[in-house]
Amino acid sequence: MNRENWLRFIVWAAVSMFIAAVIAGCGAASKRTASGVTDNNIKIGAFGALSGPVAAVGVPVRKGFEAYISYINDQGGVNGRKLEVIFEDDQFNPANTLAAVKKLVEQDKVFAISPGLGTPGVLATLDYLADKQVPFIYPMTGASQPAYPLKKNTFVVQPNYVDEAKILTQYAADKLNAQKVAVLWQNSDIGKQGLEGVKAQLAKAGVQLVYEGAHDVKDVDFSTHILKAQEAGADTVILYTVVGQCAGILKEAKKQGYKAAFVTTYINSDLNLIKLAGDAAEGLIVAGWAAITDVNSPDYKKFMEIYQKYNNTSEMPSGYATAGFIAGEILVEGLKRAGKDLDREGLLKGLESLQSFNGILAKDITYTATDHSGVKSLIMFKIQNGTIVEISKDRFALKP
């Protein structure tokens, strides 16, 4: 053969081998095995922002989660198996998340993913994990996509923004005498779903939406929104955005002397908000879904003890660490109920058997075969004298 023909042959052979390998690979992947499980080890994958701007949330989540896992491992693990956690850093960038999750599932062959932090990352990987039937326990987002429609492999814990907004609107009408409501929302899933929830509840709550304004993810100037909300005569303002921007809005409102009741979503239930907004945060009403305010309760003390021991620290755990901890509790409970003969189906069935499950921090967790949507009631907190204080022991849920 002359050189040109030889080259052509090489290329053709390489391409055919490549195609054959891909087909073989696809075939292998569709076999169902108890991947990630050996006789004494269970591999768990997780993702979250461990660096970059959202690391302030991701790092505490990881600390809380891994502290609980280490605690369980020290007690002998689950049914004789120790848990190994591979926590990937996606820097809150959904492109990174998809790559990280694929690596966890296909290369590391993890048994399940728990937790997964951040709306963009969760939304980017939700369908992939559902297709591959990889158990996904506690996608940490308030977006409603993981909960509705039901996915057999996905178990949601925190309430989604749509349901939460409905509860907040009703609460404002019932307890804050709200009549004219304004919504300041972030131009993202958080804000859009929050606004959707508020709008859906307006008629039942008997309040009027007099102004709604969007701001971008990186916006810092909120003067227009406050001006317009004031002009429209809103007596209650619902904020559907993240901590930094919430603080910016509160500061602007204080600057302009705007006296209205401010209510915001549970994702802002964080001491950082008080740190950033200072006394502009006084009086802000924040929702919450985990009963973690009473730092003197034996449950919280146990949590703090585990957190501080396994993180080798004496710092106070943040609200995000409690979420990570709860993810660990639910995962471990599901694994326990799945029994010694462990496979993914078993884990899903184990979780679906949870009825008003109470762990150290996890409370009242219920899943059924048709409902994986997690906590559906909220506790209301208020920022008073520089700390977050429970308004009452009542939990607020939607009346059907």
Next chain:
Amino acid sequence: MILLQQVISGLATGCLYALVALGLVLIFKTTEVVNFAQGEMAMFCTFVAFSLLVVVGLPYWGAFAGALAVAAVLGILLERLFIRPLHKSSLLSVLIMTIGIMMVINGVAGWIWGFEPSNFPTAVSGEPVRLGQLVITMPDVMNLAVTCVIMAIFYLVFKYSMVGIAMRAAAENRVVCRLMGVKVNKIMATTWAIGSMLGAVAGILIAPVTFLDLSMMSEVIIKAFTAAVLGGFNSLPGAVVGGLLLGVMENLVAGYISTELKGAFAFALIVAVLCIRPTGLLGTVERKKV
């Protein structure tokens, strides 16, 4: 009334854009380098100021001065180590170098100071000025004053002082400059030092608004680019005019067209200006003999 308040708030925000744009334009005018790292350098120096304030315990103006000193050193080092060796390469190479510097500074800052946002004190505090329904805070007034003063100083220096004329000459033709006895290397170093200091001033004034964290300048730098393009990339007064105009227009778009378009507006403006009047409002057309 609402219109006037929006204009005033817009001017206040615009000042912050203008300060960063000034640094960009200064460095571009003298060294012909578009410094993509300007925002990160400013962020770094603001963190230094924060450390001086909180860890060392200096008073506000002490920390301010310290940060400026660090900024000057940073500017000189970057120019000497990374920009000067590339003076024979194409401008694209230098541009990519500044992008690399931007990423490195961001990573180093995260490594040193961590990722949590913090509060940063304002230069002046006090009750906001209230004229009827209008509210102007003291920091807003301060920012406006600082911007005007800096603009005036630069304008005069560039037009009338020897250093300024040397800077303009070095931008035009380095070889002839050297033949004329101008220490071009010193001019380059000085320019970067001043540009870096401008960034530090901008960062310290912006931090109370955006909160101090690693990504505080990421949005501002884009608006600063828009401001510089709008005003004319080789015009210092243009940078200020562009910044103020952008601040006001953004607010008006948010107020009267749609709040959702506010973010996209700056980008749309860059495209529009480059299509209609590429030299910007106050920039001059540069003709070069090749």
